[in-house]
Amino acid sequence: MKILLISYYFPPYNTVGAVRPGKLAKYLHRQGHTVHVISSHEPPFVKGLPLEIPEVQVHEARGWSVNAPIQWLLGGRKKVAREGYMQSGSRSGWLQRIGAWYKTLLHWPDAEIGWVGSATALGREVLASTDFDLIYVTSPSFSALRVGHNLAAGTGIPWVAEFRDLWSDNHSYSHPAWRLYLDRMWEKNLLKSASALVTISSPFAETLKRFGKPVWEIRNGFDPDDLIDDIPIMETARDTLEIVYTGSVYPEHHDLASFCAGLASFRTQGGKARVNVVGRNVAPLLEAAKTWKVDDWMVFQPTVARRQAISMQRSADVLLLFLWSDGNSGIYTTKLFEYAGAGRPILAIGPHRCDVGAWIEDANIGAVVSDAQGIANNLLAWQKSKALTGRLETTPTPGHDFTRDTQFAKLETALETLLAAVRKQ
Template sequence: LKARLIDTFKGLVAFPDTNRGWISIATESARKTIAEQSFDLVLTTSPPPSAHVAGRRIQVAAGLPWVADLRDLWSDDRFSTAPIWRRAIDRRFEQRTLGKADALVTVSEPLAEELRHLHPGVPTHTVLNGFDPDLVNPGAPLPDVFTITHTGTYHQGRRDPSLLFEAAGNLIRRGRLPRDRFRIRLFVKHEPWLLAMAERHGVTDIVESVPWGSFEEAIRAQRTSHVLLLLHWGGPREAGVVTAKVFEYLAARRPILVLGGGPGVLRDLLDDTGGGLQVNAVERLEEQLLLWWEEFERTGALAWQGEPERIERYSHIRMAREFASVFESALES
């Protein structure tokens, strides 16, 4: 609790964010590099928003076109816990900063519409996240224990696995799933509330809490799982959110289970690629877990229903082409 309070205080007083000290360093480093080499354009990516403050300064100093890419929104960040007064300050500062960009980019059309409303004079484009083609699963062997793995982030009350804990606990108590051959593997940093939640649902013994390690460890865990878990919030503005994690999961070529959320870009992506399904009700989740378990008992694996050609469209190669198009437009303008 003490650490959380300290982080909250830092978030409130640090402007525009806790990386503010990096702005001057980045700006000066860019100035020196630009003086020594020829560049056509400045690209900044957030989070953190400090990157865009540096980008604006570099734009002014170098006289180059500037493209600001927002993988998450700035003042309209859906997970922000800042009070209204702080968000109002952030909003005005964002308008002053990004209003000078030559182009804006974000991850989905609903979020792009929000940016167009906030910055009506700036061309705004959509470039979805993607996956590294080199990370496509070559066919890693699967364990003998049915394993569902989550390697993303958690937000208590918004993105948590309570629905899965409840469904698995119900099935185990009814004797439909065996405790010794069913595992929920969660990569965590410091979320003690997750274990407390597992205890409430009677599934502590099937939940494996793995300390967060390297990116490579997460990729290996994804490949050696039968199902990959993605936690989605059902908030009113979540329809436009597509986390980068889902693209990692597509590259792992394992069925994706999305918990929470409603219609939106993520569901459209799953429908387009055949990469997985989205579930919001415990009864429906119980049915799906049993279907998977029965297939696992018969075959020792789960048939992957993804469409490789469609999934390939969501690689970094596609992202590079779309960014190149944005750059060309910014240079022409």
């Protein structure tokens, strides 16, 4: 197959939104398919993800930033991206309201609106260079869906829309009702021309069926190639639990207080831990830690290179995961699969009733707890085990496959079947 992949986020820029598109391109290229990519030019992220297809096949489109006025006021785009990991979530109410209205009025459909025109123009140039079979769009950014729709409309090439997160049905959608109505109409009109939809979980797939298109569930996963022997695994103190969290926190959905309260209880019972937090927008976790007086156990740093993040996960004793506190189903994050690949027990904070929590317990790769005492009890048990063995390890029970290749093989077959049907028409 000859595929044009549209993804605003793509390696080498180090953000979680670039991981799956990069791994998909790698898989397809390795299978002998031709993959060219339209991505963004110098987004506000540090480089650190490996580019695993030939560089000549990646085409970066420049764009303008709808957030430029705000970024200028805050010291510049790169400064905002660099320091965002520790920005406080407790800004004054009027600043929060201004920010929300700014996004509602100017993000159509999101902050990457200024990339759509240049990406569409560049996509037309690439499509004119050879005969492509398919346009594959992965979102978010949802602006990428506009690019795919535009290119398909101008060429007649079939296109497939992938939703790593949902758009108007998103669990954290925050715009007012009038904007939701417009987003729903816009999304429906864009997807009318799509040949199929892809998403990462069965609950999300059920939601997307309302568009009347074939929907394929292709889950996230980890790449065993990332777990090569030369990734360093650091030795840790035998009397201290090394807890690692990678990613952002969402205080309105993550139960930060219970985790910090449990950590405090663990401390009063003789426990000892260090919590390494890596990512952007993690200030609320520091604030909760200060409330429970465990902030001296916390070490914060911004996004690190992919290799270093994997090393930290594999060197950890416990991997911290926050589940959606309202029990929303279908949120199968990349982090969950990376943690499973790291082979360390997962401490999942949230409700047992959600599908992700049940999955973790069924696979025997961690514990799901929702109260401070339960958190403390699990940490005490793991500390005791570490003192005896020196290293905590987990292996998924048979029948649980967390690798990307298994999922991408399903997608490859679906795409080939789709194109075979198109050619018969």
